[in-house]
Amino acid sequence: MADDRKAERLGTREIYRGRTFNVDIDKVRLPGGAEAELELVHHRGAAAVVPVLDDGTVLLVRQYRYATGGWLLEIPAGKLDHGESPETCAGREAEEEVGYRPSKLEPLGWIWSSPGFADEKIWLFLATGLQEAKQELEHDEILHIERMPFAEAVEKAAGGEIHDAKSAVALLRAARVYKT
Numbered sequence: 771m772a773d774d775r776k777a778e779r780l781g782t783r784e785i786y787r788g789r790t791f792n793v794d795i796d797k798v799r800l801p802g803g804a805e806a807e808l809e810l811v812h813h814r815g816a817a818a819v820v821p822v823l824d825d826g827t828v829l830l831v832r833q834y835r836y837a838t839g840g841w842l843l844e845i846p847a848g849k850l851d852h853g854e855s856p857e858t859c860a861g862r863e864a865e866e867e868v869g870y871r872p873s874k875l876e877p878l879g880w881i882w883s884s885p886g887f888a889d890e891k892i893w894l895f896l897a898t899g900l901q902e903a904k905q906e907l908e909h910d911e912i913l914h915i916e917r918m919p920f921a922e923a924v925e926k927a928a929g930g931e932i933h934d935a936k937s938a939v940a941l942l943r944a945a946r947v948y949k950t
Contacts, residue, residue: 775801790849791888813883813890817859818847818936820878820944821870821897828923829868829900830937833913843916843926844934845941847892856880856893865903868915873899878943881936894940896948920948 777798786793792812799805821829835842846867850859857875865871878894907913918926926932927941 773801777801780805791890809887811884811888811890813849813888814852815850815856815890816847816883816892816936817850817856817863817895818845818892818940819860819864819872819875819895819897820845820940820948821864821868821872821900822920822944822948823870823900824898826920827917828920828941829864829870830916830918830923831867831913832916833911838933842934843932843937845937847936857895860893860895860897864897864900866906866908867911867913869903869905870897870900871903872897873901876947878940878947881939883936892936894936894943896940896944898948920944 777800779796779798781797782794784792784794790813794810794812796808796810797805798808823829829846830843831846832841832843834840846863848859848863848866850856860875861872874897876896876898878896880891880893883890883892924941924945927938932938932941
């Protein structure tokens with residue numbers, strides 16, 4: 771049986787405010803009664819999309835990620851703009867990163883990116899009915915589009931060749947609903 775008790779916040783102090791996230795230290799009483807100070811990264815959320823062309827080709831991006839020290843194979847994704855819905859963000863990111871606008875977005879649920887210290891929620895979508903548009907990368911995005919059969923991308927996710935969690939989860943969930 772699941773325990774539905776929650777921690778009680780006793781106090782909070784902001785230690786960092788940035789353009790992508792903020793960091794607080796919360797003093798909390800945990801469900802078992804112990805008190806602790808916990809660092810918490812606040813993020814406004816993001817959306818990620820698995821864009822699949824009519825011929826069954828998935829459009830992935832090989833993106834440079836400074837935090838990992840290299841390149842990752844990922845699905846297009848980005849943070850929500852203030853007041854933006856996850857669906858709008860997913861469509862915008864597909865267009866900006868791979869140059870295709872989806873006519874259909876199918877929700878694949880959501881994930882917590884790093885629940886041990888962050889409240890970032892990432893909504894996942896399958897995008898089909900893609901129409902060519904203009905790719906418009908942001909100044910700090912360094913990526914290359916990689917096309918591959920949908921089944922190959924799913925196999926890479928299942929086999930541990932895709933190390934980005936949101937991408938692996940989204941591809942595996944998309945495999946349950948997308949039929950080539």
